[in-house]
Amino acid sequence: MYATLSVDGYETQLTDDEAHIAVTFSGGDATHRCADCGEELTETAQGYESELTGDTCPRSDDDAHDPEPIPLSWVKSAAILVDEGEESVTLAIGIGDPRGAFCFTVRRIPDDAGGDLAGRLVIHMPYPGETLPHQVITELRPGTFVVG
Numbered sequence: 491m492y493a494t495l496s497v498d499g500y501e502t503q504l505t506d507d508e509a510h511i512a513v514t515f516s517g518g519d520a521t522h523r524c525a526d527c528g529e530e531l532t533e534t535a536q537g538y539e540s541e542l543t544g545d546t547c548p549r550s551d552d553d554a555h556d557p558e559p560i561p562l563s564w565v566k567s568a569a570i571l572v573d574e575g576e577e578s579v580t581l582a583i584g585i586g587d588p589r590g591a592f593c594f595t596v597r598r599i600p601d602d603a604g605g606d607l608a609g610r611l612v613i614h615m616p617y618p619g620e621t622l623p624h625q626v627i628t629e630l631r632p633g634t635f636v637v638g
């Protein structure tokens with residue numbers, strides 16, 4: 491087996507039978523910015539404030555910032571781990587603590603494992619009540635969970 495990494499349409503050959511591809515997002519902890527002036531905003535007890543102008547927006551008629559969520563500000567990392575020895579592929583998406591991530595793994599059970607699952611594919615994924623979860627999740631409906 492060989493794997494090919496493609497970034498924005500450009501392919502690169504991976505030479506190892508194990509591959510760990512990671513994307514790390516940076517840009518601070520801000521989750522909102524002002525739709526009028528573009529400044530990153532921090533939520534305080536009084537409302538949203540920017541580091542430069544506080545709670546006063548230099549471009550707004552009513553002097554208040556207009557907070558809007560920063561797209562993808564909630565994601566910290568995304569990684570793919572391909573492990574030929576384990577016959578598994580894991581997708582890891584980190585949204586909080588940078589030391590962890592939600593992990594979704596598809597793995598083939600070895601033929602010599604015995605039992606009904608030998609040679610079958612299984613999926614491991616986060617679930618409510620998991621020990622040491624990346625974030626607590628609650629099932630909304632089968633296969634869909636609310637985070638937090």
Ligand SMILES: [Zn+2]
Pocket residue numbers: 524525526527528529546547548549550554555556
């Ligand atoms: Zn503003």
